[in-house]
Amino acid sequence: MIERREPSSSDVLIEIDYCGVCHTDLHFVNNDWGITEYPVVPGHEIVGRITEVGTDVSRFQVGDLAAIGCMVNSCGDCQSCLDGNEQYCLKGFTATYNSPIEDPGGLTFGGYSQRIVADQSFVLKMPENLEITGTAPLLCAGITTYSPLQHWSVNAGMKVGVVGLGGLGHMGVKFAHAMGAHTVMITTTPDKGKDAKSLGADEILISTDASAMSKEAGEFDFILNTIPVDHKVDPYLDLLKVDGTMCVVGAIEPLNQVNAAQLMFGRKKLAGSLIGGIQQTQEMLNFCGEHNIISDVEVIRMDQIQDAFERLVKSDVKYRFVIDMKTLATV
Amino acid sequence: MIERREPSSSDVLIEIDYCGVCHTDLHFVNNDWGITEYPVVPGHEIVGRITEVGTDVSRFQVGDLAAIGCMVNSCGDCQSCLDGNEQYCLKGFTATYNSPIEDPGGLTFGGYSQRIVADQSFVLKMPENLEITGTAPLLCAGITTYSPLQHWSVNAGMKVGVVGLGGLGHMGVKFAHAMGAHTVMITTTPDKGKDAKSLGADEILISTDASAMSKEAGEFDFILNTIPVDHKVDPYLDLLKVDGTMCVVGAIEPLNQVNAAQLMFGRKKLAGSLIGGIQQTQEMLNFCGEHNIISDVEVIRMDQIQDAFERLVKSDVKYRFVIDMKTLATV
Numbered sequence A, B: 001m002i003e004r005r006e007p008s009s010s011d012v013l014i015e016i017d018y019c020g021v022c023h024t025d026l027h028f029v030n031n032d033w034g035i036t037e038y039p040v041v042p043g044h045e046i047v048g049r050i051t052e053v054g055t056d057v058s059r060f061q062v063g064d065l066a067a068i069g070c071m072v073n074s075c076g077d078c079q080s081c082l083d084g085n086e087q088y089c090l091k092g093f094t095a096t097y098n099s100p101i102e103d104p105g106g107l108t109f110g111g112y113s114q115r116i117v118a119d120q121s122f123v124l125k126m127p128e129n130l131e132i133t134g135t136a137p138l139l140c141a142g143i144t145t146y147s148p149l150q151h152w153s154v155n156a157g158m159k160v161g162v163v164g165l166g167g168l169g170h171m172g173v174k175f176a177h178a179m180g181a182h183t184v185m186i187t188t189t190p191d192k193g194k195d196a197k198s199l200g201a202d203e204i205l206i207s208t209d210a211s212a213m214s215k216e217a218g219e220f221d222f223i224l225n226t227i228p229v230d231h232k233v234d235p236y237l238d239l240l241k242v243d244g245t246m247c248v249v250g251a252i253e254p255l256n257q258v259n260a261a262q263l264m265f266g267r268k269k270l271a272g273s274l275i276g277g278i279q280q281t282q283e284m285l286n287f288c289g290e291h292n293i294i295s296d297v298e299v300i301r302m303d304q305i306q307d308a309f310e311r312l313v314k315s316d317v318k319y320r321f322v323i324d325m326k327t328l329a330t331v
Helices: A023-030 A141-151 A167-178 A192-199 A210-215 A260-264 A278-291 A302-313 A325-330 B023-029 B141-151 B167-178 B192-199 B210-215 B260-264 B278-291 B302-313 B325-330
Strands: A011-021 A046-053 A065-068 A071-073 A115-119 A159-163 A182-187 A203-206 A220-225 A240-248 A269-272 A297-300 A320-324 B011-021 B046-053 B065-068 B071-073 B115-119 B159-163 B182-187 B203-206 B220-225 B240-248 B269-272 B297-300 B320-324
Touching: A011 A065, A011 A297, A011 A302, A011 A325, A023 A302, A046 A115, A071 A115, A141 A167, A141 A220, A141 A278, A159 A167, A167 A182, A167 A192, A167 A220, A167 A278, A182 A192, A192 A203, A203 A210, A240 B260, A260 B240, A260 B269, A269 B260, A297 A302, A302 A320, A302 A325, A320 A325, B011 B065, B011 B297, B011 B302, B011 B325, B023 B302, B046 B115, B071 B115, B141 B167, B141 B220, B141 B278, B159 B167, B167 B182, B167 B192, B167 B220, B167 B278, B182 B192, B192 B203, B203 B210, B297 B302, B302 B320, B302 B325, B320 B325
Parallel strands: A159 A182, A159 A220, A182 A203, A220 A240, A240 A269, A297 A320, B159 B182, B159 B220, B182 B203, B220 B240, B240 B269, B297 B320
Antiparallel strands: A011 A046, A011 A115, A011 A320, A046 A065, A269 B269, B011 B046, B011 B115, B011 B320, B046 B065
16 A cells, blocks of 8 residues: 555645556656666646645635646755746756655655645646646646747747657647647658648658758758657758757657757757746646647556557557546556 | 959958968868868968958958958858858858859968958958957957857856867857856866966866766856867766756767757757857957957968978867968968
8 A cells, every 4th residue: 555645734635537648657667767666656647626725725726627747846946946947956856756755755656546645836727628638648748848849939930840740749739830830740751741730730841751851951940859769860950940949858868969060050959858847837738728739649547558558669649648547446 | 373363343452461270271181071172272260461452342441450261252142141140151151262262263262371352241350459460360269169159148147168178269268258257167188277277267177077077067057169079068068057058169070979868957958159250250359359369379380381280180289370471472
């Protein structure tokens, strides 16, 4: 039996409705990064109803639709926290799962669960108008793509590329389109073109078509790169305008070749970005509410998780699995 | 005999006093990049007196101290040229040497010469108060380091690192110091520390000292990286603050390992930059005039150039060779 912390005066208790399945969950379950502490309860794309609020909780009421993403705490004192960039907390944020925690001790447990307790300051309000099954992935795939698009001020005057059409990429296309940019899906797979257009892409660029890539050289203001593994970034850097930026959000690993000349001949930037701050995450959810943006999901039962993990490895999902957490009680 | 173009109505003729020796000159002489067209006359750090002006020349008079850097022309019509970024001309700028030119045909010839003819719009005014021998390298080593420091708004509130102490690095230290930044020389070589302090560095950080590097992690707003060859950039990215930028100005080649996680966990940027635009180059020269900044040079005779090239390969110069072009007549 896993101990759960009793709600403190500033905590809320959430009865979880849905939890998204992020590739990170699988990495933790398999200990791919060698940092997993067992037992691990994954899940950081959490949406549900608040059933209890502490005496000092002012932002939420019982019955509110709420959400928790990748973080449940941070130091609150460092420059990053003061700037609202809790994701870059200089002491390291407390992750929603498998992260050391003082109360009740041990490690945090995530959203593959019926309930979760968290401090109100790391809890988000979910707009009530959205179809709830598609909202959970906004908390990781959503903010991971929204944050850099917003940070680099993507707008209607810009041509924006999204590389890779998966859980992250499909949200990137939706957001770039909703922000008004001329949005180009950049993919190796022609078959994904039709899907990308239905998600909001204005154009499809097949990255294996040298002639098409050459025609688009120097045309992009910003590129969001969601490829989750090492890859050659040069062909994408070549697409950027002078002073353009490509932001990597997928590949948490060494990129084995970056041509510095590509950066120099055009003052280009290769950047990275990690989820988003709490305030920005709330802004993203509000933006989704206004623009009716949700993730395209396949809802599964808890007992289908192993199959889902296997299909995830094969990218066989459009575009995110979401667990109906009510099914956990019956497992 | 090499044909020289007759000055047109918008040209000036410069009697060259000094020409700096850039490593690029050696690469061209040796055809290291496989693009040299012979005969090649190198030299793109040129300073001298104007001895002739065309009828339409308004910016210069005979007798003016003038300079030419790496470019002598660009298309003038593309967005980069319109933005004053001729160095990123989308059609490619006309380099000062070994670049195709319509008048008189053939290739441009550079500053290892007694005279040069160029359109007034690519000619700079050199402040008269500077010691002339140290001014030539400002036209390449100077602008290459000034431009990114200025583009990324380096100022008194910032901690700035300069990696590598050579022709570029020593100018980077002088500029960062003059812009008011807390300037840190980052080098593998403890011996260079004393020199760096005399150039204006507030601190020396030895990059092979893991403990010192660890202490400085997350402390830098901006890093100017002048290392001229492939190297691991991760240890330097680790020094950057959240949202910090490292700009590469030395290594025109593939960087064989860039850790994307370093970029992601701090929204950091790896950028590149190439010389600077003409207006910015003039601003840099004016800045040098105001702050009495010149390059530290060793003046050589034209007949010493082979020896200088050999010493350049061994980094055996503090910090730039400059040829006294009056000595060419006696070779």
